[in-house]
Amino acid sequence: MKRNLLMGISAVLITVLIASCGLGGGARRGASGDTIVVGSKNFTEQIIVGNMVADLIEAHTDLKVVRKMNLGGTSVCFEALKRGGANNGIDVYVEYTGTGLVNILGMEAITDPDKAYETVAKEFKDRWNIVWLEPLGFNNTFTLAVKEDFAREHKIETFSDLEKISDQLVLGGTMEFMERPDGYPGLKEKYGFKFKETKSMDIGLRYTAIANDEVQVIDAFATDGLLVRHNLKILQDDKHFFPPYYAAPVIRQDVLEKYPQLKDILNQLASQISDEEMQKLNYLVDGEGKEAAEVAKEFLKEKGLI
Structure with missing residues (x-):
């Protein structure tokens, strides 16, 4: 009887160990x-x-x-x-x-x-x-955006339209956009932009900057929620630069x-x-x-x- 009791205890201990190690089924939360x-x-x-x-x-x-x-x-x-x-x-x-x-x-x-x-x-x-x-x-393609009233005043619909007056404007972009080959360096080569100045800034500051007229153009993602809040117009990439x-x-x-x-x-x-x-x-x-x-x-x- 003592032997049977010991065997029963051993079986319980083995079962507990198996369960704790996650060997008794699927992955266990918190298991190694x-x-x-x-x-x-x-x-x-x-x-x-x-x-x-x-x-x-x-x-x-x-x-x-x-x-x-x-x-x-x-x-x-x-x-x-x-x-x-x-x-x-x-x-x-x-x-x-x-x-x-x-x-x-x-x-x-x-x-x-x-x-x-x-x-x-x-x-x-x-x-x-x-x-x-x-x-x-x-x-969520890259794009360029300007204020709606600015676009109407200057009849800007496309990147090519923007290029014609780019030497009068300041571009604000994220640090990553200003450095990436699929960002401003490649875009500049494709369209011939000659902005009066470019400013690298933290991602959250672009919209504040354009709202305060510190810049006239910003890089943006097509799905940015703040495009709506700040009444900005997404310009058309008419030469299809962005993938x-x-x-x-x-x-x-x-x-x-x-x-x-x-x-x-x-x-x-x-x-x-x-x-x-x-x-x-x-x-x-x-x-x-x-x-x-x-x-x-x-x-x-x-x-x-x-």
Whole structure:
């Protein structure tokens, strides 16, 4: 009887150990190695969609999610992705096809959206074993913007129209835009801009600067919510310099191999966010002062995704 009692205790102890080590089924929250690190770049839209990615993983898995939002620019996030979450980096973030193509791969711009996506998907997989999941739906292309009344007064509709009077104007742009080959350097070469002055500034200061007439032209993203708030006009890229910038999650292949369910979970966001919806979400944060994490969660609930 004593032997049977000892065997029973041993069996219980083994069962407890198996459960605590996560060997008795799927991934357990907080278990060693069962953590996904989600990152984002340092602007509103990125923080919103980064939180969407994190929320989806939390809602549909038992994985522990660590959020590293507002990390920095493209190079910071991409280097963090290459390191991986286990090495003080990240495992997944949302990137843009045009940025991947020109800024990361150093390739020529491709204007066809499908071809651009196919190219970055292949090259990222071949070079770094990083997977592009399905695009979220919106195209956050770079653009230039001026005040609506300024555009009417000077009859400006296109970048070419703007070029004709660029020597009288000051351009304000983010530091990344002023340096990237798919930003101002390439744009200047394509259109021949000769601005009276260019100013590099923090991403949030551009709209204040144009509102205060410190600059007359700013770089912008097509889905910026503050375009509406400040009554700005998006100018037409009539020579088609900027490639498409469709947003999509990029994730390490080794993470997908370990947690294959993440592919279907994150692809629930595919084609769910239009340009207009993304602009509205950005405006809720930048224009109405709501928290990006709250805006992200509410959107997912409205779509029935969580």
